[in-house]
Amino acid sequence: MRAGRSVIGFLMAWLLVLALFPVTAQALEIRDARHLWMDDDTLLVRLLLDMRLPQVLEEALANGVTLEFEAEARIEQDRWLGRESVQSETRRVKLQYFALNRYFLVTDVNDDRMELKPTLGDALEHVARRLGRLPMHGVPGAVRERPEDYNMAARLLLVYSALPLPLQLDAGLRGDLTTRREWHRWSLD
Amino acid sequence: MISVSLRRFPWGLLGMGLLFLLLLTSLVVMGGAAQDQARFEQLFLWLLVFHAAILLVLGGLIIHQFVRMVAQYRKGVPGSRLTLRLVGGFMLVAVLPVSVVYYFSFEFLNEGVDSWFDVRVDSALEDALELSRSSLDLRVRQLATETQEMMSELEGVSEGLVPLALNDYRRQVEAQELTLVGSNNRIIASSTDSPIRRLPSPPGADILMRVRPEQPYSRLEPQPDGSLVIRVVATTSSRRPGAENRILQGIYPVDPRMSALSQRVEDAFAGYREFAYLRGPIIQGFIFTLSLALAISLMAALWAGLLVARRMVRPISDLVQGTRSVAAGDYSTRLAVQRADELGFLVQSFNAMTRTLNEARDEAERNRRLLDAERAYLESVLQHLRSGVLALDGSLRLRTANEAAGQILECELQGARTRPISELGVECPLVGQFFEAISDALVRQEDEWSRQVVVFTRSGRKVLMTRAVWLPTSGSSRGLHAIVFDDMTEFLKAQRDAAWGEVARRLAHEIKNPLTPIQLSAERLSRRLGKVLDGADRDVLDRATGTIIQQVEAMKTLVNAFRDYAQAPRLELGSVDLNQLIQDVCELYVDSDGHSRVQTDLEPELPGIRGDAGRLRQLLHNLIKNALEAGKEQDGFTVHIATAYLDDPAGPHIELRVTDTGPGIKPDLLERIFEPYTTDKPRGTGLGLAVAQKIVEEHGGMIECHNAPAGEGGAVFRIRIPVEHTPQALAHEERE
Incomplete structure (x- = not known):
């Protein structure tokens, strides 16, 4: 009876997590992250990203499915219970196959800039470049004055909800996509 | 009292209603969302999670109910077997149609979705896509050629005139x-055609890397507004040494109609490819959704079946529990009437039955208590009676015995109920003797009889005055012998002693007293008249007075004998060797020539008895004299005295047997020979x-008399005297 309850609990938790949280591909990860003060209240976050797609997403892309990637960076402050986000910045990029000229089209959702890349590798490299640059404007002065009190965090993920619904279900049920959304953290000091 | 009298709150029905309401709501929401793809995709996962949660809840509830039901079945809880059967029936009814629907839906989905995709489409x-590409490629190549020509022409244009030339060219080729x-x-x-809106954008590094002299680079590019443009980058080899390499980039709009058509073709192609690629996941999604919906329906049906079955069976299980309680003797069981149908009527009937049973049981209990009280009273009376009371059934088994009966018969009868009296007779000799004496009357089942029974015990002889009644079988009660008996030994002895004492007193008073004057008068007559008479008169006088005096003496002897008989003897108890006593007495009956008509056969080493040697001597004299007087005229008449030690169930005693060879006692005297x-x-x-x-009785013994069989002798006197102390002897010793 106890085992049955735990299985039921696990299934419910899994379904809830699937619904509530975006899913990231297994090979999408942040290799390195740094930050740079551009001026007193502008912080530029640079992320070195590994943008290798799993087979299911490559197939989906080649068959007309648009993929959306999102990078998010934020300044955190440790609190008694967990961490508080002081400021955050998000960049989202779409990648799709443009059949008319057989190029891969990369569109920055933030500024609608489009780039055509002849190969998937070029396209992913461009995506990594676009997502790896996150300027944070209007950073509070306290962050600059006492950087030791703050931490930086960033993450990269595939926007699961942007996938076609059947693919969400299929990939989710087959376990090709995981629900990992780990944060990469480093010190602001 | 069974705790089913309170109406239970229908939590199960409430939960089931809520669940169906939620399912209905979700279906309505899903139906609405299905009209809007974006909303549907937004809600789908939530609905999926919701249905999965409901599925899990239902599954949990069903498993819980099943586990509970199976546990109840194993424990043998009333109604569990019926519930299990009903639920099994519900399951069968639910699973079969759902399985059929599922199978055909599955087939329909597989074949239906496949039919959406056509090779021709x-x-x-x-x-269409290739046509668009060809058409656009043609335009792209044309523009590449034109751009290359413009670039060649610009080689000869001075740098100051280049803007003008570019402007002219742009207008000529309608470039952006x-x-x-x-x-x-x-x-x-x-x-540019719109210098305010658009700033010139130099070609990117990747483009520049692909540009070769006389080989312009060109490509079609989509724009954020959905339109298409053609970008061409061309260069030439510098004709002048040391001159700067120049690159001309032209951006040309695609005809809006052409652009729109191409975009639509591209969108349709991409959508179809995506749709075809997602065919498998779509089918799986549909099947998953279908499975979920059917599973929810099935589980809801099962749960409803469980609840309905339990609800249907509950009155029956209550009835079973109630019946068990009644079978266990709890007639106060009342079941709550919760329904107005046949089951409710059955419950009402059950309650009426238990009420009637309860009243009957109470009445029976009252009667039983009354009977117990009566029995206790009767037993109390019986126990306090000094008379022995026995009740025997028709097969002579002991049914009732009071304490006095046990005391009189010297046997523990209280714990011997239902045992045959013949068995008790073996264990208790007195009981055996007693029932041997009355068995003929018991066997004949005489209606009413009474008799005096004499038994011989360790403590001596007992006279039991016995009265009995036969109560024949009546209704459910079987035939019964009611026997009442009293130990009359002491009473009879006292009564006889008193009677003979009175006789002795009267004899002394009425007879003995006049005897002396008579005797004196006779002697005076003899003295006075003897002097004056002579001859024959004197002889007559002497004979007459002699006869008077002799008869008076005889009467005195008679009176003294009565006195001796009637008066309480004063026993001088001591250890008596009976054999020696017999030999002493027999010595007196030896003739002068040494012959004796009294013969003895004495058992050697006879144990001594406690008695009065003088009285026992008198006993022997009386018996021997009685025998000798009976056969004094008979030749060869002998008296035979024998002793023996016997240890039978009545106790150890010495048997003294006096027999003679005379004619025996007349039968009419035999019954009252000792009176x-x-x-x-x-x-x-x-x-x-x-x-x-x-x-003999003073020594706690018993004497009986009978005639020997014809030709074997005359009268036989059999005397039994206990070896041990008798209560009579001890009582006499104490009085002394």
């Missing part, structure tokens, strides 16, 4: 933008044997 879309770029991506000149004045001798007083019996 696929091919047509491929062709023409830009001449020098080394390091420096913009030399640019011309005073009973004699067949012309000169006997009739007191010898009465005194003998009195002496």
Whole structure:
């Protein structure tokens, strides 16, 4: 009876997590992250990203499915219970196959800039470049004055909800996509 | 009292209603969302999670109910078997149609979705896309050629006139933008159709890497507004040594109609490819959704079946529990009437039955208590009676015995109920003797009888005055012998002693007292008249007075004998060797020539008895004299005295047997031979044997008389005297 309850609990938790949280591909990860003060209240976050797609997403892309990637960076402050986000910045990029000229089209959702890349590798490299640059404007002065009190965090993920619904279900049920959304953290000091 | 009298709150029905309401709501929401793809996709996962949660809840509830039901079945809880059968039936009814629907839906989905994809449509879309590409490629190549020509022409144009030339060219070829770029991506000149909106954008590094002299680079590019443009980048080999390399970039709009058509073809192709690619996941999604919906329906049906079954079976299980309680003797069981149907009527009938049973049981209990009280009263009366009371059934098994019966018969009868009286007779000799004496009356089942029973015990002889009644079978009660008996030994003895004492007193008063004057008068007459008479008169006088005096003496002897018989003897108890005593007495009956008509056969080493040697001597004299007087005229007449030690169930005792070879006792005298004045001798007083019996009884013994079989002798006197102390002897010793 106890085992049955735990299985039921696990299934419910899994379904809830699937619904509530975006899913990231297994090979999408942040290799390195740094930050740079551009001026007193502008912080530029640079992320070195590994943008290798799993087979299911490559197939989906080649068959007309648009993929959306999102990078998010934020300044955190440790609190008694967990961490508080002081400021955050998000960049989202779409990648799709443009059949008319057989190029891969990369569109920055933030500024609608489009780039055509002849190969998937070029396209992913461009995506990594676009997502790896996150300027944070209007950073509070306290962050600059006492950087030791703050931490930086960033993450990269595939926007699961942007996938076609059947693919969400299929990939989710087959376990090709995981629900990992780990944060990469480093010190602001 | 079974705790089913309170109406239970229907939590199960409430939960089931809520669940169906939620399912209905979710279906309504899903139906609405299905009309809007974006909303549907937004809600789908939530609905999926919701249904999965409901599925899990239902599954959990069903498993819980099943586990509970199976546990109840194993424990043998009333109604669980029926519930299990009903649920099994519900399951069968639910699973079969759902399985059929599921199978056909599954087949329909597989074949239906496959039918959406047609090779001809696929091919047509491929062709349309290729046509668009060809058309656009043609335009791209044309613009590449024109741009290359413009670039060649610009080689000869001085740098100052380049902007004008670019402007002219742009108007000629209807370009959006023409830009001449020098080394390091420096913009030399640019011309655009909308200088306010658009700034010149130099070609990117990846483009520059692909540009070769006389080989312009060109490609089709989509724009954020959905339109298409053609970008061409061309360069030439510098004709002048040391001159700066120049690159001309032209951006040409695609005809809006052409652009729109191409975009639509591209969108349709991409959508179809995506749709075809997602065919498998779509089918799986549909099947998953279908499975979920059917599973929810099935589980909801099962749960409803469980609840309905339990609800249907509950009155029956209550009835079963109630019946068990009634079977266990709890007639106060009442079941709550919760329904107005046949089951409710059954419950009402059950309640009426238990109420009636309860009243009957109470009445029976009251009667039983009354009977117990009556029985206790009767037993109390019986226990306090000094008379022994026995009740035997028709098969002579002991049913009832009071304490006095056990005391009289010297046997523990209280714990011997239902045992055959013959068995008890083996264990208790007195009981055996008693029932041997009355068995004939018991066997004949005489209605009412009474008799005096004499038994011989360790403590001596007992006379039991017995009365009995046969209560024949009546209704459910079986036939019964009611026997009441009293130990009359002491009473009879006292009564006899008192009677004979009175006789002795009267004899002394009425007879003995006048005897002396009579005797004196006779002697005076003899003295006075003897002097004056002579001859024959004197002889007559002497004989007459002599007869008077002699008869008076005889009467005195008679009176003294009565007195001796009637008066309480003063036993001088001591250890008596009976054999020695017999030999001493027999010595007196030896003739002068040494012959004796009394013979003895004495058992050696006979144990001594406690008794009065003088009285026992008198006993022997009386018996021997009685025998000798009976056979004094008979030749060869002998008296035979024998002793023996016997240890039978009545106790150890010495048997003294006196037999003679005479004619025996007349049968009419045999019954009352030991009563005073009973004699067949012309000169006997009739007191010898009465005194003998009195002496035997004083020693706690018993004497009986019978005639020997014809040809084997005359009268036989059999005397049994206990070896141990008798209560009579001890009582006499104490009085002394």
